[in-house]
Amino acid sequence: MTRRRWIADEFSDDRAALTGPHAEHLARVLRAKPGMEFDIAAGNRLRKGRVSSVRDDRVEFELGEELAPAAQSEITVVLSVIKFDRLEWAVEKLTELGVRSIVPLVAARSDSHLAAASAKRVERWRRIAREAAEQSRRLAAPEIRDPMKLKAALATAGACRLVLAETEEEKTLTGVLRESSSMSPCVIAVGPEGGWTPAELAQFAEAGWQPVSLGSNILRAETAAIAAVSIVQSNFD
Numbered sequence: 001m002t003r004r005r006w007i008a009d010e011f012s013d014d015r016a017a018l019t020g021p022h023a024e025h026l027a028r029v030l031r032a033k034p035g036m037e038f039d040i041a042a043g044n045r046l047r048k049g050r051v052s053s054v055r056d057d058r059v060e061f062e063l064g065e066e067l068a069p070a071a072q073s074e075i076t077v078v079l080s081v082i083k084f085d086r087l088e089w090a091v092e093k094l095t096e097l098g099v100r101s102i103v104p105l106v107a108a109r110s111d112s113h114l115a116a117a118s119a120k121r122v123e124r125w126r127r128i129a130r131e132a133a134e135q136s137r138r139l140a141a142p143e144i145r146d147p148m149k150l151k152a153a154l155a156t157a158g159a160c161r162l163v164l165a166e167t168e169e170e171k172t173l174t175g176v177l178r179e180s181s182s183m184s185p186c187v188i189a190v191g192p193e194g195g196w197t198p199a200e201l202a203q204f205a206e207a208g209w210q211p212v213s214l215g216s217n218i219l220r221a222e223t224a225a226i227a228a229v230s231i232v233q234s235n236f237d
Helices: 020-029 084-097 112-135 173-179 198-206 221-236
Strands: 005-007 015-019 037-042 045-055 058-067 075-080 101-106 160-164 186-190 210-212
Touching (some): 015 020, 015 045, 020 045, 020 058, 075 221, 084 112, 160 173, 173 210, 173 221
Parallel strands (some): 160 186, 160 210
Antiparallel strands (some): 015 058, 037 045
């Protein structure tokens, strides 16, 4: 049976612990007991862990042999702020797909009320990412950065920096990836409902980003993000 994986809140050379609500789920919902074994992600290492003590707010493990973690992708998604239920779904699925980081972007056409409230939602997005990372057996959750404006997001580093643009008629994402000599790390920018403004697309171009299309179908932002990451990963393989 595949052991469940947890990302440690605290760890040393031979011990690790889950704390707070993270521990409460294992202790009270999953009824952890001393002696039970799990995989524990501790920093950049994956270890076998045996439960040594259980409290509602703290579960401690003795760490054993090191395990080989799955390779992590080098993809960052700059995702415009959209309706929070859809953005949360995107965070969960992008985490499952293995992206390295997610940059919430307050775009010109992001809803002003959602944009104003976005900073207060970051910790929730990080919890969602962490839960999805454990479920999908990642070594670590993706970095969820604080929401930022376009000027700051344009500086996101990557060997291949792509902006999904409905107005792009010549270059497709697949075509550009096939022609690119260096794709990793890759950054993908996804616009809000209503798409990018002409001024924003001009800023992307000035900063050296490549506009690409996913085809003729008009996709919701969260769908476009998932599709784009899947296409990029298929070209990494």
